Amino acid sequence: MKGMAQLLREHPFFSGLDEDYLELLAGCGENRIYNTGDYIARENDPADHFFVIRDGQVAVESYLPNYGALCLQTLHKGDIFGWSWLFPPYLWTFDARAMNEVHVICLNGKCLREKCKTDPKMGYELMQRFARIITDRLHATRMQLMDVYSPQPPPLERSR
Amino acid sequence: MIPALLRIDRRSEEYAGTFTLHLSADDGGALPEFMPGQFNMLYAFGTGEVAISMSGSPTGDKGYVHTVRVHGLATQALGRLREGEQIGVRGPFGQGWPLDQVEDRDLLIIAGGLGLAPLRPLIYSLLNGNWKARRVRIFYGARRPEERLYREELPRWSEVFELRQSVDHADTAWPGHIGVITGPLQMAEVDIQSAMAFICGPEIMMRFCIQALRSKGVAESNIYLSMERNMKCAIGHCGHCQWGPNFICKDGPVFCYRDIQSWFQIRAL
Numbered sequence: 001m002k003g004m005a006q007l008l009r010e011h012p013f014f015s016g017l018d019e020d021y022l023e024l025l026a027g028c029g030e031n032r033i034y035n036t037g038d039y040i041a042r043e044n045d046p047a048d049h050f051f052v053i054r055d056g057q058v059a060v061e062s063y064l065p066n067y068g069a070l071c072l073q074t075l076h077k078g079d080i081f082g083w084s085w086l087f088p089p090y091l092w093t094f095d096a097r098a099m100n101e102v103h104v105i106c107l108n109g110k111c112l113r114e115k116c117k118t119d120p121k122m123g124y125e126l127m128q129r130f131a132r133i134i135t136d137r138l139h140a141t142r143m144q145l146m147d148v149y150s151p152q153p154p155p156l157e158r159s160r
Numbered sequence: 161m162i163p164a165l166l167r168i169d170r171r172s173e174e175y176a177g178t179f180t181l182h183l184s185a186d187d188g189g190a191l192p193e194f195m196p197g198q199f200n201m202l203y204a205f206g207t208g209e210v211a212i213s214m215s216g217s218p219t220g221d222k223g224y225v226h227t228v229r230v231h232g233l234a235t236q237a238l239g240r241l242r243e244g245e246q247i248g249v250r251g252p253f254g255q256g257w258p259l260d261q262v263e264d265r266d267l268l269i270i271a272g273g274l275g276l277a278p279l280r281p282l283i284y285s286l287l288n289g290n291w292k293a294r295r296v297r298i299f300y301g302a303r304r305p306e307e308r309l310y311r312e313e314l315p316r317w318s319e320v321f322e323l324r325q326s327v328d329h330a331d332t333a334w335p336g337h338i339g340v341i342t343g344p345l346q347m348a349e350v351d352i353q354s355a356m357a358f359i360c361g362p363e364i365m366m367r368f369c370i371q372a373l374r375s376k377g378v379a380e381s382n383i384y385l386s387m388e389r390n391m392k393c394a395i396g397h398c399g400h401c402q403w404g405p406n407f408i409c410k411d412g413p414v415f416c417y418r419d420i421q422s423w424f425q426i427r428a429l
C-alpha cells in the first residue's frame with residue numbers, strides 16, 4: 001500500500017513541492033471513505049480541512065429555500081476542493097455531498113494554517129497552488145454563466 | 161445548382177426546438193455520398209435555404225440525416241414539415257474531418273450542445289471500423305441532461321469509446337457530471353505526441369476548449385474545428401460566408417486551427 005507522502009507526490013497539485021513540505025503535509029493527511037449521500041462538508045460548518053478526491057464523485061451544493069439542494073458542480077477523481085480553511089471566518093460556503101462511494105485524502109488545514117504562518121515560503125507555495133485552482137473554478141463558473149449552449153444569446157450580448 | 165427533391169421519411173424531436181429529419185429520394189435511389197463534417201443546403205419551399213451539417217452515417221444509410229435547431233425563418237419552416245412532405249436539398253458541400261489522419265492517434269472528439277450533430281457521422285465511421293484510431297475519447301457538453309442530442313445512442317457509444325458527458329445545469333436526479341466540458345478535458349491525460357482533437361460547438365466553447373488543449377501542449381496543427389457562418393450559394397461564388405481569406409462553404413466548414421487561428425482571434429469577424 002502506498003504511503004500518504006507517495007499518494008500526495010503523485011498528484012499534480014503537489015508536484016514540485018519540496019520533500020520536507022510533502023512529508024509535513026502527509027503528516028496532516030488521512031484517508032477517508034464516504035458513502036453515498038454522506039456530507040463531506042456543510043455550509044457554515046468550520047472549515048478545517050481540504051480534500052483530494054481519490055475516487056468517486058462529489059456534488060457541490062447550495063440549499064435554496066422552497067427548492068432544495070441545487071448542485072452547482074460535481075468534482076471527481078483528481079480534483080481538490082476546500083479552500084475556506086485559508087481565509088477567515090474559516091467556514092464552509094457550500095455543501096459537499098458524496099454522490100457515490102468517495103475516497104479522499106483529508107488534509108488538516110487548521111494545522112497547515114499555523115505552519116504556513118511560521119514558514120512563509122511554504123505558505124506561498126501552497127497559496128500559489130490554491131490560487132490556480134480557484135482561478136480555474138472561476139473560469140468554469142464564468143463559462144457556466146455565459147450559458148453558451150442556449151439558443152438565445154446570453155443577456156450580456158443582447159444588452160449591448 | 162438546382163435542389164433535389166427529397167422526402168421526409170422520419171422526423172424526431174430531440175428536445176424543444178431541435179429536431180432530426182431523415183430524408184431520402186422519392187424513388188428510393190442512392191444519394192451522393194458524403195464525408196463526415198460536410199453539410200447540405202436544406203430548402204424549405206417559399207421560405208429559404210439554410211446550411212445544415214450531415215448528422216447521419218456516411219455509409220449504410222440510403223438517405224441523409226439532419227439535426228436542426230429552430231432559430232430563423234427557414235428553420236422554423238423546416239420545423240413545420242411533417243413526415244411524407246418534401247424539401248429541396250443541395251449538396252453535399254465543404255471539407256470534412258480529416259479522418260485519413262486518425263490512424264494510430266489519440267483522438268479527442270469534443271462536442272458542445274448541437275455541435276454533436278456534425279461529429280456524429282465521424283463517430284459512426286469509427287464505430288463501423290471504417291477508420292481506426294488508437295484511442296477515442298468523446299467529450300460532450302450540454303446545457304441540461306434533457307438537452308443532449310441522440311440520448312438513446314450515447315450508452316452504446318460509451319461501451320465502445322470513452323464518453324465523458326457534462327451538463328452545465330441539472331437537478332439531483334442526474335447522476336453524471338455537472339460543470340463545463342473544459343473541466344473533464346483539463347483532467348484528461350493526453351499523449352501530446354499522438355493527440356488529435358476534433359471540436360464542434362458554440363464558438364466561445366471551442367475557444368475555451370482550444371485554450372485547455374493548448375495548455376496541455378496539443379499542437380495547433382492537431383486541432384480541427386467546424387465553423388458556422390451564414391451560407392447562401394455554398395459553392396464559393398457569393399462571398400456570403402467569407403471569413404478572412406477563407407470561404408467557409410468551400411474551404412471549411414472544418415478547418416485546422418493552425419490555418420485559421422489568426423482569424424479565430426479577431427472579434428466580430
Ligand code: FES
Binds near residue numbers: 394396399400408410
Ligand atoms: S456561401 Fe457563397 S461563397 Fe460561401
